[in-house]
Amino acid sequence: MDARQATHIDLPSRGMLPAVLALLMAVIVLMVLPAAVAVISIVDGRLLGEAQGGLNSGLALAGPLGLGRLGLTLVLAVAVRAAKEDL
Numbered sequence: 001m002d003a004r005q006a007t008h009i010d011l012p013s014r015g016m017l018p019a020v021l022a023l024l025m026a027v028i029v030l031m032v033l034p035a036a037v038a039v040i041s042i043v044d045g046r047l048l049g050e051a052q053g054g055l056n057s058g059l060a061l062a063g064p065l066g067l068g069r070l071g072l073t074l075v076l077a078v079a080v081r082a083a084k085e086d087l
Contacts, residue, residue, distance in 0.1 A: 040047050
């Protein structure tokens, strides 16, 4: 390939645009959140200690949320199998 030749980038179709934006937002959040926690802990560690009380009440929901995630995984597996059969 010639260095002067412009490279072509395929952009997603309009139907895929929400999925691409959601993926981009998830990546940004996953990259920024650890850095924000690190900055908060360096600046004032007591803030994280106070927030831990709220997290403990949220951990009480971890069991039911895990079961819900398992159920959704099974539903998704059945949907994918049905879609493959339709092909």
